Amino acid sequence: MKILVTGTAGFIGSHVAHALLARGDEVIGFDSLNDYYDVTLKKARLARLLGHAGYTHITADLADRAAVEAAFAAHKPQRVINLAAQAGVRYAAQNPHIYVSSNVTGFLHILEGCRHHGVEHLVYASTSSVYGANTNMPFSEHDSAEHPLTLYAATKKANEQMAHSYSHLYGIPSTGLRFFTVYGPWGRPDMALFLFTKAILEDQPIRVFNHGRHKRSFTYVSDIVEGVVRSLDVVPGKDVEWRGDAPDPATSGVAPYRLYNIGNERPVELLRYIEVLEQCLGRKAQMEMLPLQAGDVPDTEADVSDLIANVGYRPVVPVEQGVADFVAWYRGYYKV
Template sequence: MTRVFITGTAGFIGFHLARLLLDEGITVHGYDGITDYYDVSLKKRRHQILLQKPGFSRTEAMLEDNDALSRAVDGFAPDIIVHLAAQAGVRYSLEAPRAYIDANITGTFNVMEAARRLEVSHLLMASTSSVYGANTQMPYAETDKADSPMTIYAATKKATEAMGHSYAHLWHLPTTMFRFFTVYGPWGRPDMALFKFVDAILEGRPIDIYNHGEMYRDFTYVDDLVHGIRLLMDVPPMRPDAPDDIPEWDSLSPVAPYRIVNIGNSDKVRLADFVDAIEAELGVSAKRNYMDMQKGDVPATWADARLLRELTGYAPRTDIRDGIAQFVRWFRDYYRK
C-alpha cells in the first residue's frame, strides 16, 4: 500500500489532499507546525477531522526543526512526499519577510534532504502563480521565464523551484513542482479574498477592492486542485533520453527528472465580477471600498493548463459560482452565520 507523507496537513490544501488520499485507502502521515499566522483553532479542527479517518497519523512541529522532521519522515518511511507547507500570503510577506526565508527556504531544504535520504519514488512540491511576477503575456505557461518576482513570497517559491531542480539532477530524485492559481473553497484560509469578503458582507462591514475591481484571477476550486495533485502523483518525471524530443509545451528538464506543472482553471475572472457572484449567493449587497493597487500585487493571473491535461487527461472545471456556493455553505455552517 502506498504511503504518502504530506507537509501542511492542518493547512487548507494539505487538509483536502490528505482527506482525498485517505478516502482512497492510502496511508498518510501529516506534518504541520500549526503556526498562528491565522486562526489556530481552524487548523486544529482540520487535523481532528483527519484523525477520525483510518490510516492518518500526524506530527506537529516546524519544518525548520530538522531533527523533528527527520524523525517523522524516517519513522513513517513514505513512498511519496508531497510538500505543501509554507509561509503563505503575498501581503504578509511585506510585513514579515524572514518568516518566508525560514519556512520556505530552510524548511523546503530539510524536506528535500529527507526525500533524498529515503530515495522516495516521487517528490511533489508546491509553488505558486506568483512566480510569474511581472510577466504580461498570458495565459502563463510553465515554459515562460519567471525571473521577475514581485514579492519575497514569490522569490522564495521561485528559489525552491531552482533547489528542486538541482536535487533532481544531482540525486536522480523524480520531482514535480506545481504552480497554484488562486485556490478557494471550503475550509479556506481567513486571509484569502473569498473568506474576507463573505465574512465582512455578512457582518455589514465594507470590503476593500483593489485596483478598483479591475484585477483578474484564475480562481481554482480546491477539490479540482487536489484532484490534479493526486493524478500527478502517479506521473513522476523521468530524465529524457533525447532532450531534443521534449515537446515545446512540456517543462520537463533536459538534464533531470524534473517538471513544473500549472494547476489552474484556465479562465480569468474580473475581481468586480467575483464580488458580484458573492453578493448573488449571499443575497446581500457589499459595501465596496475601491482602492488603488497594493504594493507587490499583479493585475492578472491566468493559467495555461495544457501540460496538466497532457500528463493526466484532467483539467479543473468548477464554475466560480458553484465554487462560491460551496464555500458559503461551509462558512455559514462552520461559523453559524
C-alpha cells in the first residue's frame, strides 16, 4: 500500500515507517523537524529512512494547510497514520498555542485530506493522558475520559472527537490509539529514561517525582509499532465490527470508528524502572525525591483486551529487556 505517515523524523514515527517499508509498503513521510528537542537526533532518524527506495519525504508543518493538501493531491495515499504532534505534557505551560496549532489545526488538515482524497483508513495517535481524573484501573477505552488534566491531553481528546465526527459525516474509517509511556532506542530526550540515562552517566542527580512510587504501563517501542501496523490493517466497518449495543467512548453506533489502548498490561513502579536502568548502566543513581507534579496521574494501567480481540496483538516486551536495548543504543549513538 501507499501510506502517508506523519512524524517520521520523530521517535515512534520513524520506527513505524521502517516497519512498513520492511513489509513492502510505500511510505510518504511528513515532518517539520521542529526544534522542540535536538534536531540533530531527528535528522539522524530521518537519514536512516532516506536510503530506502520506497520512502519519500516532505518537510512541512501539519499546520500548513496548503502543504498538507498538496501532499494528499500529489501522492494520493491509500491509508494514513498520523503520529505528528507537539509532544510533551509540561511544555504546554510555556507554549500552549503550538499544541492547538499542531495537534488540533494540524489534525483538521489531515481529516480534510482523508475526506477529499478517498483514504481507506485513518489511524492516529492519542494518549493514555486522556484518562486524566479517571481513577478506574485498569484504564479501559469504554470508560469515560472527559476530564483531561493537561492541555496536551485535551488536544488528543479533541482529536478523538474530531475523528468521530468525520467518520460519521463522511464515512472515513478511523482508529485512535491511546499510547502508554513509550520508550526505547531513538527515543525522545525529554522522556524520563533518556534524562535518567544521561544524568547517571554524567554523575548528575535525577529528579524522581512522587518519590518514585507511581506506576506506569511502560511500553517498548516495538510493541507500539506492532500495534500501529496491525491496527492499520484492521479497518472498522470492514475487518472489525464498530457498532455496539449503544455508543460508548470506544465505539460508535453511527460511524466506522474505534479506540484502542496500546500499553503493557503489567505496570512497573518508577523506582523499579530506575533500578533496572542502574543495573544496565552498572552505576547507581543519585535521586532527588520530589512530590507528584501538577497534571501527572499517580498510576496508569492499560486494559488491552479490545486490542487483543480485534487486532490480535498484546504488548509483551518486559522493562528488563527494553531498558537494556535502550542503554545499548544510547551508548552506541552517543559513544559513551
